Every structure is written in C-alpha cells, then in structure tokens.
Amino acid sequence: MNALLLLNSLEGFFFGSGKAHVVTGVALIILVGIAVSLWRMDRRLGQLEKESRPDQH
Amino acid sequence: MKGGWNWFWKGGSILLLAYVVIRGFSAPLQPGLVSASPSQLSVAPQSVLLSAVGQPFANPGDLPSAFQVVLRSGDQLIKTEVTEVSPHSVRITLDVPPTMPSRALDAYLFTPAAGTLFLGNACFVESAAKGDVPPAFGATAPSPQEPQLGFSFPYQPNIMESIRNLLWHVPMWFAMFFIMGLGFVASLAQLRTDSVDWDMRAEAAVKTGLVFGLLGLATGSLWARWTWGAWWVSDPQLNGALVTVLLYSGYLILRAAMGDDDRVGRLAAVYNVFAFVMLVVLLMVLPRYTESLHPGKDGNPGFNSYDLDNSLRAVFYPAVIGWGALCYWMYTLRLRMNRCAHHLLSR
Numbered sequence: 001m002n003a004l005l006l007l008n009s010l011e012g013f014f015f016g017s018g019k020a021h022v023v024t025g026v027a028l029i030i031l032v033g034i035a036v037s038l039w040r041m042d043r044r045l046g047q048l049e050k051e052s053r054p055d056q057h
Numbered sequence: 058m059k060g061g062w063n064w065f066w067k068g069g070s071i072l073l074l075a076y077v078v079i080r081g082f083s084a085p086l087q088p089g090l091v092s093a094s095p096s097q098l099s100v101a102p103q104s105v106l107l108s109a110v111g112q113p114f115a116n117p118g119d120l121p122s123a124f125q126v127v128l129r130s131g132d133q134l135i136k137t138e139v140t141e142v143s144p145h146s147v148r149i150t151l152d153v154p155p156t157m158p159s160r161a162l163d164a165y166l167f168t169p170a171a172g173t174l175f176l177g178n179a180c181f182v183e184s185a186a187k188g189d190v191p192p193a194f195g196a197t198a199p200s201p202q203e204p205q206l207g208f209s210f211p212y213q214p215n216i217m218e219s220i221r222n223l224l225w226h227v228p229m230w231f232a233m234f235f236i237m238g239l240g241f242v243a244s245l246a247q248l249r250t251d252s253v254d255w256d257m258r259a260e261a262a263v264k265t266g267l268v269f270g271l272l273g274l275a276t277g278s279l280w281a282r283w284t285w286g287a288w289w290v291s292d293p294q295l296n297g298a299l300v301t302v303l304l305y306s307g308y309l310i311l312r313a314a315m316g317d318d319d320r321v322g323r324l325a326a327v328y329n330v331f332a333f334v335m336l337v338v339l340l341m342v343l344p345r346y347t348e349s350l351h352p353g354k355d356g357n358p359g360f361n362s363y364d365l366d367n368s369l370r371a372v373f374y375p376a377v378i379g380w381g382a383l384c385y386w387m388y389t390l391r392l393r394m395n396r397c398a399h400h401l402l403s404r
Contacts, residue, residue, distance in 0.1 A: 038386060049397060
C-alpha cells in the first residue's frame with residue numbers, strides 16, 4: 001500500500017484522491033446509525049422498565 | 058435532573074465522536090520525506106531528487122536558496138546545493154566524497170515553514186571507501202527552524218496517513234479495558250455477596266467489552282496490513298490480544314453451557330476474575346518483556362513518548378472520552394436488558 005501511495009502522486013494519496021471526504025461521510029453515517037439505534041433501544045427499554053416495574057417509576 | 062444528565066453524557070459521547078471523525082479525517086499530514094532518486098550513488102558529481110508526502114513544505118514561488126539539504130554519513134555531514142524546489146520535492150546536486158564513515162546516507166532537509174524533514178538511509182554509495190569525509194566535501198548543520206504548520210498530524214515513516222487509526226484503535230482498547238475492569242469489580246462483588254445483580258453487571262460488561270475487543274482487533278489488523286505488510290504477525294502483543302478475546306469468549310460459552318444452573322453466577326465470576334488477570338498479564342505485562350513490533354512495547358517507543366503532539370492530542374483525548382462513554386452507554390443498555398429479562402422471568 002505504501003508503494004501505491006508513492007505511485008499515486010506526491011500530493012498525498014489520502015486527500016489528493018478525494019477519498020478523505022468519502023471516508024468521513026461513511027464514518028459519520030455509521031456513527032449516526034449507531035446513535036439512533038442506541039437512542040431507540042434506550043427509550044424502548046425505559047418503557048419496558050416502566051411497564052414491568054411500575055412501582056419503581 | 059437525572060434524565061437530563063443521562064442524555065447529556067450520551068449525546069455528548071456522540072458529539073465527541075462526530076468531532077473526532079471530522080477533525081481526524083480532515084487534518085492534513087505534516088510533510089515527510091519518503092524517497093531519494095537515485096538512491097544508489099557513485100563517487101562523482103550527482104543530482105538527486107528528494108520527494109515528500111503530506112502538506113506542501115514549499116510554495117510555488119520559493120527560491121531554492123531558502124532551503125538547505127545536508128547528507129549525514131555516520132557522524133559527519135556532506136554538503137549539497139539545492140537547485141530546484143517544488144511543493145513536494147527538492148532537487149540537489151552534490152559531489153559525492155570518495156571516503157566517508159558509512160556508505161548509507163541520511164538526508165536532512167531544512168525548510169523555512171515546515172522545519173526539518175528527515176529521511177534515514179536515503180542514499181547508498183557502494184564505491185565509497187571507509188574514512189573521514191574530506192574537508193572540501195563537509196558541511197555544518199544549519200540551525201533548525203521552528204515549523205509554522207497549521208493544525209496537522211505528525212508524519213511518521215511507514216505509518217503516514219494511517220496515523221489517523223490512532224483515534225479508533227487505541228481508544229477502543231482503552232474502552233475495552235475500562236469495561237472489563239468494571240466486569241472484574243462486579244465479579245468480585247458477586248463472589249462476596251452472591252447477588253444476581255452483580256452477576257448481571259459482569260455479564261453485561263463482558264459482552265460489551267468483547268464488542269470493543271473485536272473492533273480493536275479489526276482496526277489493529279488493518280493497521281498492521283498498512284504498516285507491517287501483513288494482516289497478522291506473530292507478535293506477543295497481537296497474540297496476547299487474540300488470546301484475551303478468546304478467553305472472554307470462553308466466559309460466554311461457560312455461561313451458555315451451564316444454562317440455568319444455580320452455580321452459574323459464582324463459576325462465571327471466578328472465570329471472569331481469572332480472565333481479567335490474564336488480560337493484564339497478556340496485554341500489559343508480557344509484551345513489555347519481549348521484543349515486539351507494537352508501539353509502546355520492548356524496544357519500540359509508544360506514541361506518547363515522541364510524536365503524540367498537541368494536534369493529535371486535541372483529537373485523541375476526545376476520542377478516548379467519546380469511545381469510553383459510548384462503551385459505557387452500551388453496557389448500561391445491556392445491563393438494563395438483563396434486569397428486565399430477569400424481572401420478567403422471575404415473575
């Protein structure tokens with residue numbers, strides 16, 4: 001892979017190829033997906049806890 | 058109030074990780090020399106092109122006289138003349154001396170804006186004889202200038218752009234240590250009190266920690282492929298990490314194998330205490346006493362000792378907090394699921 005970096009111009013493989021923006025975008029989408037699924041799970045668990053143990057809420 | 062604080066740290070962990078992703082992938086890499094062409098020199102006047110990656114170290118209109126290159130042979134310096142400069146390369150001419158202490162030459166490029174760039178073993182002079190560099194070929198080192206680069210990550214040979222993985226791989230292992238530590242405490246408390254709740258805490262911690270352990274292995278393997286050229290090498294640190302993950306998988310297998318046996322809590326707690334001790338031994342103790350490619354181990358300094366600079370720290374520390382908080386959030390969810398399941402089953 002380092003050889004690829006050298007062949008692919010010396011302007012910098014990561015930024016020169018525009019891949020940095022794609023990687024950032026994909027990582028952010030995954031992060032938002034994780035956050036939404038955890039948040040939904042958290043809320044559902046809260047409801048379940050209220051239903052199963054109403055005396056504690 | 059409690060609900061507000063809960064959402065504050067949970068949302069905060071996601072915001073911190075979003076910052077890490079954006080900042081971590083948008084910060085440019087500082088310039089670094091990667092090659093000299095030709096790298097095989099003979100004892101004669103020569104022209105050599107030194108090439109760099111990362112941020113530009115020169116502007117298009119810069120004069121060659123603003124840059125200096127010296128080659129080092131052993132503890133002696135050889136003078137060169139910079140004839141051409143571009144944003145990512147310099148061309149030098151030099152008279153290769155007939156005698157020098159070492160046939161391998163290191164290159165130092167002194168720049169006004171990017172400080173000093175270094176390339177070890179840049180060139181090799183097969184035909185040179187052993188001896189001192191004659192005075193006519195010698196040079197004195199220019200005084201290094203302070204780099205004036207903006208927010209950027211340090212350049213490290215071999216690691217290069219993959220230094221960004223530091224923001225993923227290392228915090229994931231830290232998160233795993235943290236949560237396995239919680240599991241260890243929970244197991245000790247379970248052994249002392251025989252409480253089902255402590256057992257559920259330990260189980261939730263191990264399950265969450267295993268996720269982060271597997272992520273740590275995956276990101277480490279990817280990093281190894283880039284820097285060492287193989288997905289996996291037989292290294293004490295890597296093997297220790299794999300054995301640790303397998304040990305903790307054994308914890309889950311033990312629980313599953315015992316089913317509803319009343320003794321499962323205590324046996325699992327004993328196993329978990331053993332697994333945590335092995336984690337400390339395999340990941341923190343043994344690799345320090347053996348040769349390892351991994352940074353921070355014997356003969357191989359960690360990032361913190363020389364190149365975890367302020368730019369990297371500004372993203373690395375939020376990454377540690379962010380991944381740690383996300384891991385703890387997942388742990389609390391798993392624990393609440395365990396408690397709900399236990400409550401429903403015991404009705």
